[in-house]
Amino acid sequence: MAVFQQPPFNLLTILGPTASGKTRLAVALAGEMNGEIISADSRQVFRGMDIGSGKDLHEYGAIPCHLIDILDAGEEFSVFAFQRLFIEAFESITARGRLPLLCGGTGMYLDAALRGYRLVEVPEDPALRTELGTRSDAELAAMLRELRPEQHNSTDLADRQRTIRAIEIARHEQNRPTETEPFPPVRPLVIGIRWERSELRRRITERLRQRLDNGMIEEVQGLHNQGITWERLSYYGLEYRFVGAFLRGELTRNDLFQKLNSAIHDFAKRQETWFRRMEKNGVTIHWVDGAGDPLAEARRIVGERREW
Structure with missing residues (x-):
């Protein structure tokens, strides 16, 4: 009598610090593996917050994505809300016979999806x-x-x-x-993108220049014009906090770039610290080299796991 064996993983996760190329890798793998992407980002849920949150919507092409543009800017979003919506998306994608790919860099959101505990x-x-x-x-x-x-x-x-x-x-x-509530049978395969620190800093700096040149300041001004207070915009993170200060006349354009660039570099270090903590807490992360061929490495890792 044949013994049924479950596939070795039913959730592929792509994580990494800001500007590491997570979305591009996730989209490529989703296209090859009949997948749909679930965003693990605390700000990409908001409509109209595109450049400041780094949505990079042009990279998705025809790949379906979830938990992006689901709330109006100005609303609140929590880890609890994320976990509930993640579970809904995971179960819906799985029920259609497709592979969910979780992609993002917000540590608390990744933890809420990967570590199998239900938030209350x-x-x-x-x-x-x-x-x-x-x-x-x-x-x-x-x-x-x-x-x-x-x-x-x-x-x-x-x-x-x-x-x-x-x-x-x-x-x-x-x-x-709180009592433990049932959690879906998530069996994750986690792939992380790693860069040399100096190269990641260069990528962050270049990406910030592009975002400032491509309308990030105008995006923040537009959100404020819609009635979102400076205090609420500051709540949404570094880009909105520093650009808001610039628009209020508290920073020069040069100060905006220098201070925001430095703050994003520090944020990337904190993300990497969080990923190390995840590993200490039992999450196995298979690292690929962002400067090499991360797609080829990811394919190899996926292929090895499928052979189990």
């Missing part, structure tokens, strides 16, 4: 928010670090409302341990 939505706590509203930014940062000694997501510390929400979530998790 944390309700707002008005009493706690009132109490925290009287605290200084420094006090809030200290509280969050005490609740989460491993805190590494500096974005939560760059915006007061994000810090308060992070404390709210940490308090909830501490006081009400």
Whole structure:
């Protein structure tokens, strides 16, 4: 009697730091493997935030993509919401007999999809928010670090409302341990793109120049003209924060480029730190050389796994 064997993987994941070429590799593999792409990016979900979030929509061609342009700019999005939508997309793609490819660099989102734990939505706590509203930014940062000694997501510390929400979530998790909920049978194969640090810095710098020349400043101004406050735009990350400061007259054009470029380089280092932490937590990442032939290397890795 033949024994049924499940395929060795049912989710292919492409990750890497910003400007590493993740989308291009994911699209190429999706085209060869009857795949559809699920974006793991905290900002590409928003319509109208194209250049600042690095959507690179032109690279997708005819490949279906999910979790891009699903919300209006100005709305909020969370890791909980991402995980729920990821599971829906994963199950839908799989049911059609196609291969889901998860592609992105937002560490928390990748973790939420790959590590097999179900997140629970944390309700707002008005009493706690009132109490925290009287605290200084420094006090809030200290509280969050005490609740989460491993805190590494500096974005939560760059915006007061994000810090308060992070404390709210940490308090909830501490006081009400959540029961494990069922998670889809995800069997991931994870491929990461790696570059020499100097070459990645060059790519980041060149990409930033292109984005500034191709309308990123005008995109941010347009979003503000639509009624999105500078504070809310700052919440969406580095590009929107620094371009907003430039548009308010707080930075010169040269300062905008230099400061934003440096901040993105630092962000890429934090992404790489997160990927190393993922590996320590049991996620096997098969690294390919971005400067070589990452598609050929990825094909080899996929082929080896399919032979298991």
